[in-house]
Amino acid sequence: MDTIQAILNSMLREAISPQTAAVAIAAIGLNVHFGFTGLLNIGQSGFMLLGAYGFAISIGHGLPLVVGVLLGFAAALVFALVLGAPTLKLRGDYLAIVTISAAEIIRYVGRSALLTDFTGAAQGLQGVSYRTPFTNLSFFGDGDTTLSPFNIYDIAGGAVWVRLVGWLLLAACVTGIVLVAKAGKGRPTKARRASRDADGLVTATPATERRADLGADARQVAVVSPPVRRTVIGVLVAVSVFLLFFLMPTSYQDTGVSGWWVRVIAWLLVAVCLLVVYLLVRSPWGRLLRGIREDEDAIRSLGKNVFAIKMQALIIGGLFGALGGMLYVLPASVQPDSMGRSLTFFCYTALLLGGAATIFGPALGAVIFYAARIMIKGVANAYIPDSIMNGQQTEQFSFIVVGVALMLIVIFRPQGILGNKRELRFNV
Numbered sequence: 402m403d404t405i406q407a408i409l410n411s412m413l414r415e416a417i418s419p420q421t422a423a424v425a426i427a428a429i430g431l432n433v434h435f436g437f438t439g440l441l442n443i444g445q446s447g448f449m450l451l452g453a454y455g456f457a458i459s460i461g462h463g464l465p466l467v468v469g470v471l472l473g474f475a476a477a478l479v480f481a482l483v484l485g486a487p488t489l490k491l492r493g494d495y496l497a498i499v500t501i502s503a504a505e506i507i508r509y510v511g512r513s514a515l516l517t518d519f520t521g522a523a524q525g526l527q528g529v530s531y532r533t534p535f536t537n538l539s540f541f542g543d544g545d546t547t548l549s550p551f552n553i554y555d556i557a558g559g560a561v562w563v564r565l566v567g568w569l570l571l572a573a574c575v576t577g578i579v580l581v582a583k584a585g586k587g588r589p590t591k592a593r594r595a596s597r598d599a600d601g602l603v604t605a606t607p608a609t610e611r612r613a614d615l616g617a618d619a620r621q622v623a624v625v626s627p628p629v630r631r632t633v634i635g636v637l638v639a640v641s642v643f644l645l646f647f648l649m650p651t652s653y654q655d656t657g658v659s660g661w662w663v664r665v666i667a668w669l670l671v672a673v674c675l676l677v678v679y680l681l682v683r684s685p686w687g688r689l690l691r692g693i694r695e696d697e698d699a700i701r702s703l704g705k706n707v708f709a710i711k712m713q714a715l716i717i718g719g720l721f722g723a724l725g726g727m728l729y730v731l732p733a734s735v736q737p738d739s740m741g742r743s744l745t746f747f748c749y750t751a752l753l754l755g756g757a758a759t760i761f762g763p764a765l766g767a768v769i770f771y772a773a774r775i776m777i778k779g780v781a782n783a784y785i786p787d788s789i790m791n792g793q794q795t796e797q798f799s800f801i802v803v804g805v806a807l808m809l810i811v812i813f814r815p816q817g818i819l820g821n822k823r824e825l826r827f828n829v
Contacts, residue, residue: 406564406649408779412772413649419659421771422667423449423729424744428751428763429674430721435749436757437682438714439694441497444484445722446744447504450511450737451476452723453730458519460531466538469531470727477723480507481716489711501742511737525736528658532731539662541655549643552650567648574641581633659732667728671764674721679760681717690714691758750807756820765818773806774799 415421427445434440455473460466480503488499511520520526553559553567654660681687689710692700701707726740733739747770755766781795790798816822 404783408776408783410649410651411779412775413645413651415775416768416772417651417664417668418771419663419667419728419732421767422664422671423725423727424747424751424771425671425725425764425767426674426728427722427725427744428748428755428767429671429678430718430725431748431752432757432759432763433678433681433690433714433718433721436752436759436762437687437690437694438711438718439697440489440711440715440718441494442500442715442718443497443742443745443749444500444502444504445718445748446740446742447500447507448477448480448719448722449726449729449744450504450507450740451480452726453735453740454511454520455723456727457526457531457730457735460534461526466534469534473723473727474720477719478716481719482712485712485715489708489715501745504742504745508737508741520737521735523736523738525734525739528730528732528734532658535731536656536662539656541660541662544655545652546655546661547650547652549646549650552647554650564648567644571641571644571648574637574644578634578637578641581630581637584630663728663731667731670724670728674724675760675764682760686710686713750803753807753811753817756817758821759817759819762817762819769818770803773803777802 427449430448431442431445434442434445452473455476456469459469459472464472484500484503488496491499510516512523513520514522516522553563556563653664656662682690689700689705693707693710697707700710729740751766751770752763753766754769755762755764777799778795781790781798782792785795810817
């Protein structure tokens with residue numbers, strides 16, 4: 402039981418790490434590109450690397466933190482303009498080839514020995530050269546903090562029955578969240594389903610009107626009012642988070658290289674990015690993105706400038722990528738090889754797992770992706786003898802298992818965990 406507890410603690414640590422939050426933000430940017438606009442961008446790591454370089458180089462040369470952040474965004478903006486001007490007229494595989502090539506060019510330029518004074522070449526830039534202004538903003542103070550201070554070890558010494566009861570309660574909360582969320586999606590009555598015409602539109606008939614008057618269809622699911630549903634879901638989410646830290650107490654420095662300060666800021670920025678995307682996609686501009694994704698010729702026939710809208714989407718998604726790149730290097734260092742094309746595929750994995758063209762899909766997918774890798778590595782290290790698989794091989798094995806799981810999801814549930822099949826119509 403202690404081995405399982407250690408694996409679960411490692412999974413939670415990885416799930417709330419700054420790197421996971423950074424990949425979530427970059428995947429949110431990819432969601433703007435691929436999920437909502439249909440742009441097959443395979444060069445998101447280039448935006449992340451440029452944001453990291455702009456942030457780290459400027460602070461390393463004595464500029465303020467705010468200026469460093471703005472320069473990181475400016476580098477991503479210029480890259481989006483240079484990349485988008487000749488490529489946004491391309492579609493499908495051609496756009497993917499151009500974007501991945503551009504990202505690799507950025508990586509190789511960063512590795513160049515000619516720029517050692519700026520980028521550190523292949524060795525990169527050490528975090529101590531740019532991290533201090535950020536940590537100085539912390540008001541958390543020194544020392545360590547454990548979440549939750551009241552945990553399983555305070556009840557019967559963390560006995561097995563305490564853990565089992567806690568996990569059962571957590572499972573009940575997650576099940577409740579799913580059921581309440583589904584309760585908000587009412588089904589049309591049988592009569593209304595039968596009265597749809599060939600175009601899928603509901604036509605008013607005496608049968609449907611009588612059904613509406615009676616309001617009686619045994620197969621209709623009761624709809625929970627939105628305020629009640631949101632309140633119940635909020636309470637269940639709060640209880641679930643408490644149970645997670647109760648079952649898996651986690652301790653970090655309040656202000657450190659990878660302490661609570663950087664983790665809290667990282668996940669607050671994830672929440673802000675999700676809110677921004679939510680507001681954008683509900684606006685008229687967001688509806689144009691969906692129209693371009695499904696049939697850009699139809700949008701062009703309405704007099705809209707498709708190229709300009711695509712450019713705006715590329716810039717906005719690239720700025721999200723730059724922000725993710727800054728967060729990615731805060732607890733580590735800026736090394737071009739660690740932010741290569743594999744990082745872009747990690748972002749796509751997170752996006753497809755959670756669900757493209759959804760609001761919370763990228764964040765959920767990033768958490769699941771990194772937590773699942775740690776679980777696979779932990780189980781392999783604990784239960785597979787070294788004669789069969791050593792520690793280095795478990796790292797590769799974890800990627801294999803996650804890759805196979807991703808293929809199965811794409812085959813059997815291509816919309817992802819939170820996605821909708823109706824959103825999978827791309828004009829690429």
